[in-house]
Amino acid sequence: MSQMRAIVDKLITNVSSMFVPVGYISEQLLPYVPVKQYTGKLGKYGRQHLRLENSVKAGRGKYRQVEAIARSTDSYSIEGHGLEGMVTKEDYANVEAPFDAERDEAMGISTLLWIEKEKILADNLANTAVLTNNTTLSGSDQYSDYMNSTPLEDFLAYRAAIRAKCGQYPNAAFMDKAVADVLRFHPQLLDLLGFKFSRPGGLNDQELARALNVDRVIVADVSYEPTVEGQTVGDLSTVWGKHLWFAVLPESAAPMQVSLGYRLGLVGEQPRKVTKWPINNPTGATAILVEDEYDYLLSNVGAAFLVKDAIA
Numbered sequence: 171m172s173q174m175r176a177i178v179d180k181l182i183t184n185v186s187s188m189f190v191p192v193g194y195i196s197e198q199l200l201p202y203v204p205v206k207q208y209t210g211k212l213g214k215y216g217r218q219h220l221r222l223e224n225s226v227k228a229g230r231g232k233y234r235q236v237e238a239i240a241r242s243t244d245s246y247s248i249e250g251h252g253l254e255g256m257v258t259k260e261d262y263a264n265v266e267a268p269f270d271a272e273r274d275e276a277m278g279i280s281t282l283l284w285i286e287k288e289k290i291l292a293d294n295l296a297n298t299a300v301l302t303n304n305t306t307l308s309g310s311d312q313y314s315d316y317m318n319s320t321p322l323e324d325f326l327a328y329r330a331a332i333r334a335k336c337g338q339y340p341n342a343a344f345m346d347k348a349v350a351d352v353l354r355f356h357p358q359l360l361d362l363l364g365f366k367f368s369r370p371g372g373l374n375d376q377e378l379a380r381a382l383n384v385d386r387v388i389v390a391d392v393s394y395e396p397t398v399e400g401q402t403v404g405d406l407s408t409v410w411g412k413h414l415w416f417a418v419l420p421e422s423a424a425p426m427q428v429s430l431g432y433r434l435g436l437v438g439e440q441p442r443k444v445t446k447w448p449i450n451n452p453t454g455a456t457a458i459l460v461e462d463e464y465d466y467l468l469s470n471v472g473a474a475f476l477v478k479d480a481i482a
Contacts, residue, residue: 176447193391201423252461259454304476314481335472344388346410417474431468
């Protein structure tokens with residue numbers, strides 16, 4: 171069949187757009203900015219307005235003229251990501267309510283696209299060439315060493331490093347679930363909140379945020395299959411690794427704000443779009459295409475601190 175008969179399925183598009191796999195955080199981190207063009211410039215402000223200036227007028231002299239606002243731009247490029255699947259006539263016949271063959275296929279493809287999205291962002295944020303505010307822990311410094319590590323002292327240093335680069339303390343921390351589960355039971359953090367002798371289950375997310383001195387903690391729980399087709403399948407790998415990040419992450423975009431970066435998408439477009447069309451090989455089948463278009467722009471890398479290998 172010709173793909174000219176392809177249609178955007180609004181119902182399944184809505185299913186794909188609203189579907190959020192548990193533990194995926196890539197769309198929670200950076201504020202969303204809708205843009206009209208696939209490529210362009212995103213404006214940002216410098217730090218000139220934070221300078222200490224002498225504003226006193228001497229005698230009959232003039233007030234000093236200053237350049238208080240410095241503007242610059244970062245380039246963005248929204249890329250299309252898409253994967254195609256197929257629902258056969260056997261799938262239609264064998265799948266019964268409450269399951270839906272086309273919906274399930276779309277959700278499965280959406281998950282594949284989202285895993286890629288998570289990995290792209292996680293790899294960039296774990297790159298010390300990208301986040302130059304960073305440290306790598308090893309041995310007794312790692313927070314899994316409850317006897318010797320000093321997270322409270324370290325956290326103060328990480329927060330100070332961010333403030334020195336962007337003028338603000340971090341308001342968020344994010345990490346894989348394995349890192350969070352280690353921190354939940356760290357004696358220094360338990361003692362800080364008055365749970366030195368008893369805290370069944372460890373610190374919850376709100377308490378962990380208090381211990382890290384941030385407004386919110388974002389915990390990822392995403393694994394991926396590291397082998398390629400044809401290789402022997404082994405253990406799954408975690409997308410976000412054993413690292414810990416502190417960052418300035420506003421919940422929404424606003425003028426003149428400090429933010430590690432932004433997630434950009436096209437105005438009027440949903441996060442994912444599902445298109446389907448009939449095919450005749452095999453007969454009675456339907457092709458399902460899921461598309462996603464976005465760019466992650468890290469516009470102020472000084473607004474974050476990367477702790478590599480935070481746990482063993």
